[in-house]
Amino acid sequence: MPVPLLDLKAQYASVRPEVDAAIAEVIDGTAFIGGPKVAELEDKIADLCGTKHAVGCASGTDALILALEGLGIGSGDEVITTPFTFVATAESISLVGARPVFVDIEADTYNIDSALIEAAVTERTKAIMPVHIFGQAAEMDRILEIARENQLRVVEDACQAIGGSYKGRPVGSLGDAAAFSFFPSKNLGCAGDGGILTTDNEELAAVSARLRTHGTGKKYYHDLLGHNSRLDALQAAILLVKLPHLAEWNRRRREKAAVYDRLLEGVSVGRPVCTDYIEHACHLYIIRSPRRDEIVAALKAAAIGTGAYYPVPLHLQEVYRPLGYSQGDLPVAEAACSQTLALPLFPEITEEQQRQVVETVRSVVG
Numbered sequence: 529m530p531v532p533l534l535d536l537k538a539q540y541a542s543v544r545p546e547v548d549a550a551i552a553e554v555i556d557g558t559a560f561i562g563g564p565k566v567a568e569l570e571d572k573i574a575d576l577c578g579t580k581h582a583v584g585c586a587s588g589t590d591a592l593i594l595a596l597e598g599l600g601i602g603s604g605d606e607v608i609t610t611p612f613t614f615v616a617t618a619e620s621i622s623l624v625g626a627r628p629v630f631v632d633i634e635a636d637t638y639n640i641d642s643a644l645i646e647a648a649v650t651e652r653t654k655a656i657m658p659v660h661i662f663g664q665a666a667e668m669d670r671i672l673e674i675a676r677e678n679q680l681r682v683v684e685d686a687c688q689a690i691g692g693s694y695k696g697r698p699v700g701s702l703g704d705a706a707a708f709s710f711f712p713s714k715n716l717g718c719a720g721d722g723g724i725l726t727t728d729n730e731e732l733a734a735v736s737a738r739l740r741t742h743g744t745g746k747k748y749y750h751d752l753l754g755h756n757s758r759l760d761a762l763q764a765a766i767l768l769v770k771l772p773h774l775a776e777w778n779r780r781r782r783e784k785a786a787v788y789d790r791l792l793e794g795v796s797v798g799r800p801v802c803t804d805y806i807e808h809a810c811h812l813y814i815i816r817s818p819r820r821d822e823i824v825a826a827l828k829a830a831a832i833g834t835g836a837y838y839p840v841p842l843h844l845q846e847v848y849r850p851l852g853y854s855q856g857d858l859p860v861a862e863a864a865c866s867q868t869l870a871l872p873l874f875p876e877i878t879e880e881q882q883r884q885v886v887e888t889v890r891s892v893v894g
């Protein structure tokens with residue numbers, strides 16, 4: 529029986545009447561851009577994150593860009609980040625004209641190694657951009673301490689971690705600003721692209737709201753060079769239907785991750801390492817083996833969804849060749865890229881499906 533990596537059809541089936549009604553309401557009302565649905569979603573995401581403000585925009589990538597621009601980070605500046613993430617993290621830094629400075633990761637959590645950050649700080653460093661990779665918060669207390677000592681901003685890339693927390697504080701409320709993605713495969717996904725920025729900083733919220741709408745606060749008067757990066761009302765309406773289910777969906781993700789932990793006992797693969805003071809959003813369930821490619825091939829042959837997140841670390845991507853990094857510079861991230869893979873994980877996955885996945889993994893590694 530095929531097992532998908534994630535099953536958006538199962539999720540849609542569980543909320544279909546409400547989603548269809550919400551879409552019809554927006555179409556009937558014809559307020560397609562901005563409007564009450566976007567404002568309501570912003571209020572509710574700010575509540576979820578415990579922040580004063582949330583600013584909806586066109587994608588998680590744009591939320592990162594708006595945060596950096598709104599904090600005044602640009603040409604000549606450096607931003608410290610992780611190489612073990614989706615390209616959008618570093619891309620946002622490059623697109624505002626700054627330079628990403630990559631720091632290696634922890635071998636167990638795959639998050640940026642906070643013990644290595646200080647050595648990467650220079651007089652050009654303006655910010656740290658930790659990523660809560662796979663849904664687990666980075667070591668934020670130490671990162672915030674380094675930022676305080678060096679007068680740096682912290683922009684959380686929380687695109688994979690909505691609903692997660694660190695020492696009881698929600699992700700999205702930990703740094704100066706945070707970015708979330710509503711890409712369809714995310715724990716809270718819309719029906720296209722969408723994103724949101726959260727912050728307690730009133731000025732940043734106001735500036736980023738102007739930046740997302742062509743740098744305007746008053747129609748046809750433009751004081752900033754901005755973007756067209758608004759969140760569609762249709763997407764906001766769909767997200768408002770799904771948001772009340774997020775906590776339960778995340779709880780089920782954690783429950784299913786625990787099932788994998790149990791089923792994988794005695795199977796010779798590395799399992800995710802979770803820190804007890806972090807509530808994991810369990811976006812992806814990642815295992816590790818030097819025989820990764822054989823496992824991926826076996827899963828694919830059994831029609832089981834899988835993927836290498838991420839096959840190439842960002843410092844070795846072609847686009848970042850001009851930064852001058854070489855193979856061996858960030859060995860922990862490089863090893864992770866050659867050994868990790870994701871197993872299917874979504875709230876509706878059954879234990880039978882999980883057993884099938886684990887048996888296929890076991891058939892390769894024993």
Ligand SMILES: Cc1ncc(COP(=O)(O)O)c(C=O)c1O
Pocket residue numbers: 587588589590613614616617659685687688708709710711721722723
């Ligand atoms: C870690 C990370 N950062 C940034 C992004 C960018 O989000 P989006 O695809 O909504 O632009 C994503 C998601 O794709 C992501 O996983």
